[in-house]
Amino acid sequence: MCLGIPGQIIGIADEARLMAMAEVSGVRRAVNVACVASGPLTDLVGRWVLIHVGFAMSVIDAEEAERTLQALRDLGQVQEAMDAMAESENALAAAR
Amino acid sequence: MKFASEFRDPALAKGLLSAIAGQVDKIGASMDQPILIMEICGGHTHSIFRYGLDKLIHPAVSFVHGPGCPVCVLPMARVDEAVALAERPEVIFCTFGDALRVPGHRKSLMQARAAGADVRIVYSPLDALELARCAPTREVVFFGLGFETTTPSTALSVQQAAREGLTNFSIFCNHITVPEPIKVLLDDTDMRLDGFIGPGHVSMVIGVHPYDFIARDYAKPIVVAGFEPTDLLQAALMVLTQIAEGRAEVENQYSRVVPEHGNPVSLAAMADVYERRPSFEWRGLGEIDASGLRLRDRYRAFDAEEKFAVGYGAGAKPRVVPEAEGCACGAVMTGRIKPTACPQFGKGCTPDMPLGALMVSSEGACAAYWHYGGARPVPAG
Ligand code: SF4
Numbered sequence: 001m002c003l004g005i006p007g008q009i010i011g012i013a014d015e016a017r018l019m020a021m022a023e024v025s026g027v028r029r030a031v032n033v034a035c036v037a038s039g040p041l042t043d044l045v046g047r048w049v050l051i052h053v054g055f056a057m058s059v060i061d062a063e064e065a066e067r068t069l070q071a072l073r074d075l076g077q078v079q080e081a082m083d084a085m086a087e088s089e090n091a092l093a094a095a096r
Numbered sequence: 097m098k099f100a101s102e103f104r105d106p107a108l109a110k111g112l113l114s115a116i117a118g119q120v121d122k123i124g125a126s127m128d129q130p131i132l133i134m135e136i137c138g139g140h141t142h143s144i145f146r147y148g149l150d151k152l153i154h155p156a157v158s159f160v161h162g163p164g165c166p167v168c169v170l171p172m173a174r175v176d177e178a179v180a181l182a183e184r185p186e187v188i189f190c191t192f193g194d195a196l197r198v199p200g201h202r203k204s205l206m207q208a209r210a211a212g213a214d215v216r217i218v219y220s221p222l223d224a225l226e227l228a229r230c231a232p233t234r235e236v237v238f239f240g241l242g243f244e245t246t247t248p249s250t251a252l253s254v255q256q257a258a259r260e261g262l263t264n265f266s267i268f269c270n271h272i273t274v275p276e277p278i279k280v281l282l283d284d285t286d287m288r289l290d291g292f293i294g295p296g297h298v299s300m301v302i303g304v305h306p307y308d309f310i311a312r313d314y315a316k317p318i319v320v321a322g323f324e325p326t327d328l329l330q331a332a333l334m335v336l337t338q339i340a341e342g343r344a345e346v347e348n349q350y351s352r353v354v355p356e357h358g359n360p361v362s363l364a365a366m367a368d369v370y371e372r373r374p375s376f377e378w379r380g381l382g383e384i385d386a387s388g389l390r391l392r393d394r395y396r397a398f399d400a401e402e403k404f405a406v407g408y409g410a411g412a413k414p415r416v417v418p419e420a421e422g423c424a425c426g427a428v429m430t431g432r433i434k435p436t437a438c439p440q441f442g443k444g445c446t447p448d449m450p451l452g453a454l455m456v457s458s459e460g461a462c463a464a465y466w467h468y469g470g471a472r473p474v475p476a477g
Contacts, residue, residue, distance in 0.1 A: 003139045003323060004245070004297055017256065032222060034252055035361040050300070050353065053192070053242075054220025055249045057362065058300050058353050070104065071324045075139075075146055080458055081219070084193050088219040091190075095230040 004050035004057055005072060005081045006065035007031065012041050020044060022051060025069070025078055029085055031056050103147070103325060112329040117154045119336035125156040132158050132288055133335055134281075134431055136274060137295035138165030138459025139323055145468035147325040153332065160431035163277050163381065164295055165459035166242045166270070167194045168429060168452070171379045174270055175200035177406045181237050181268055182213040184404065188231060190224035191239040193217045198453040221253040221267075228257070228265035237400045240267040245297045247271045247389065248362035251369035254391065254398050266400040268407075269390055271370065274298050275306045276387035277378060281430060282314045289431075291335035293328065294320035296350045303358030307346045315344040322350040369395055373408065379453075380426025425452035428461055435462040442466070 007024035009031075018034045020041055032055045033044055048065040049056035060068070072078045103109045125131045135141055141161045144150055150159050163169050179200050182189035189205070196206045196217060209215035214234075218224050221238050228236035240250045250267055257265045274295060281287050294307055299320045310318045317338035321331035331349045338345060348354055369391060376388025390408070391399040401409030423445065424438035435441050435454065445451040447466060454460035 004300075029219075030222075032249075032252060034365075035248065035359050050297075052297065053246055053249045054222045055252065057245075057248070057297075057359060060353060064352055067104070067324060068322075071143070075142055075323075077139075077458070080193070084217065084219040087193065087217040088223040091216040091218060092223060092226055092230070095227050 003072060003075075003077050004052040004068075005078065006048055006060060006068050007051045007056075008048050008065070009033070009044045009046065009056070011045060015041060020056070022049065022056070024051060024085070025082060027082060027085060029054075105326060108326050109152075109329060112326060112333055113152060113154070116157065116329065116333050116336060119333065119340045120154045120156050122340040123336065127155050130156045130158045131290045131336065131339065132160050133291050133293060133332060134160040134162045134289050135293040135328070136162035136164040136278065137293075137298070138168070138457070138461070138464075139297070140164070140293060140295070140321065140328060141461050142459065142464045142468075143323050143325060143328055145464040147328075148468075149325060149328055153329070157332065157336070160289060161428070161461040161464075162281075162292075162431055163378070163429050164243070164274065165429075165454065165457050165461070166246075166272060167198055167457040168425070168454045168460045169272065169277075169378045169380070170195075170198065170241075170270060170453060171377045172200055173377070174407070175204070176202065178239055178268060179203055179205060179208045179213075180406060181400060181404060182208050182215050184235070186235045188214045188216060188227060188234050188236045189239065190216050190218045190221075190227065190236060192219075192241060194457045194459075195239055195241060197450060197456045199450060221250050222256075225253050225257055225262070225265060228262050229260075232264060234264060235403075236265050237404075238265070238267050240269040240271055242270075243272060243274050243295070243298050244301045244366075245295075247370065248301060248359070248365050251362075251365040254369050254395055255365060257398060258395065263397070266398050266403050267391065268400040269370075269388075271389040272376060272378070272387055273372075273389070274302075275309070276384050277381055278307075278310065280381055280384055282310070282316070284430075287431070289316065290339060291316055292318040293331045293335065294318050294346075296320060296322050296327075296354060299348075299350070299354045299358070301359050301362045303356055304346050304348050304354065305357070311344045311346050317344050317347070319347045319349050320354055322353065368392075378429075380429035423451045425454055428454055435465040438462070 007022035454462040
């Protein structure tokens with residue numbers, strides 16, 4: 001929960017709510033970019049960010065993203081984040 | 097140690113280890129008089145064990161595991177309150193997976209779920225918010241957990257809920273702050289600590305200056321570090337170099353992610369939504385002044401403690417908080433003993449049958465020892 005996971009911003013999800021689409025280890029999910037948006041959201045497309053519980057907290061470069069992903073994979077944290085995202089999707093799907 | 101395959105840059109790691117040995121010699125530390133470096137963050141604890149850094153580093157340097165696992169420091173009373181909230185028929189209780197199996201007096205959230213409570217694992221408070229939008233007739237309560245890394249996410253979610261005028265969303269807030277418990281440990285005359293490795297992702301939010309008191313008032317070095325093994329070795333080297341040179345400063349090994357003054361948007365959201373509680377209870381450390389956060393008056397409608405009169409909320413019953421018998425969670429949490437010194441480790445307490453959160457959280461020290469320790473007792477038979 002405390003370690004962020006790198007993801008790449010691939011599009012805008014909901015401009016008004018400051019939500020962008022990110023790809024995290026092959027999985028797409030909407031993330032809040034309030035903490036890293038300093039201009040139009042489209043400026044973020046293509047950038048790598050460190051995502052904590054659905055919030056992009058820091059813009060990082062591609063090399064840092066790759067190294068961090070490797071370290072998190074070693075720690076089993078990538079799988080944990082992926083599982084949590086999938087569980088969350090299920091909880092939402094049941095409610096919708 | 098499969099050095100070459102484990103380290104992306106084995107040459108760098110070897111270089112750091114020999115530089116560390118050089119500084120240890122300069123300081124004149126020995127195995128009888130080791131240098132004690134506390135890594136505050138549970139993520140760091142796991143990295144240290146995953147890569148065997150505790151065994152690779154000079155034997156006169158010892159890592160002491162700090163109270164930086166937010167689920168582990170929750171007193172049992174808070175787990176009980178979470179269970180009580182989850183058991184209300186109108187409530188959908190949303191939690192991070194880490195907290196699901198943490199034992200309470202009566203039961204864990206997982207046991208409550210098995211008995212029919214609507215407990216759902218979510219990845220993000222945003223998903224709890226979405227649940228509240230989808231289920232307007234239910235009360236969605238989010239288990240707000242974590243240090244300064246996750247606090248901004250709940251603050252921003254509460255702001256969003258307020259903007260939308262949602263009335264069925266609230267936070268059971270257990271957000272806590274890193275500097276205050278460190279001060280308690282430094283004030284404890286029984287504790288000997290020579291330096292600190294500071295949490296990377298917490299510092300990304302708050303910057304490095306909240307640790308100034310450690311260097312200024314207690315003359316101890318602290319180095320904020322990343323999570324890769326070479327980050328941690330580099331940070332240990334920086335701490336040792338400061339000690340060898342008679343310095344005590346706040347240094348930033350992780351400047352590629354941690355800005356000196358933190359993240360302004362996060363800090364602003366936290367300041368808008370939260371205020372400090374007069375005090376908050378920590379497992380193993382007791383009540384610590386100003387160490388926990390609660391929602392400000394203007395966001396009171398989103399505070400589950402007020403809404404349902406639990407915990408520190410108005411009208412809540414006073415709480416009794418004895419911990420599980422025979423467990424040493426408090427002593428492990430504060431770095432006084434290693435997990436393997438707990439009489440329950442591997443006997444009454446395993447990841448499948450945990451007595452304490454330290455054994456179940458992915459950031460807990462006991463879980464780290466269990467998974468990577470090699471110190472695990474061989475099961476009989
Ligand atoms: S082994 Fe179990 S009971 Fe002992 S300190 Fe760790 S979590 Fe607590």
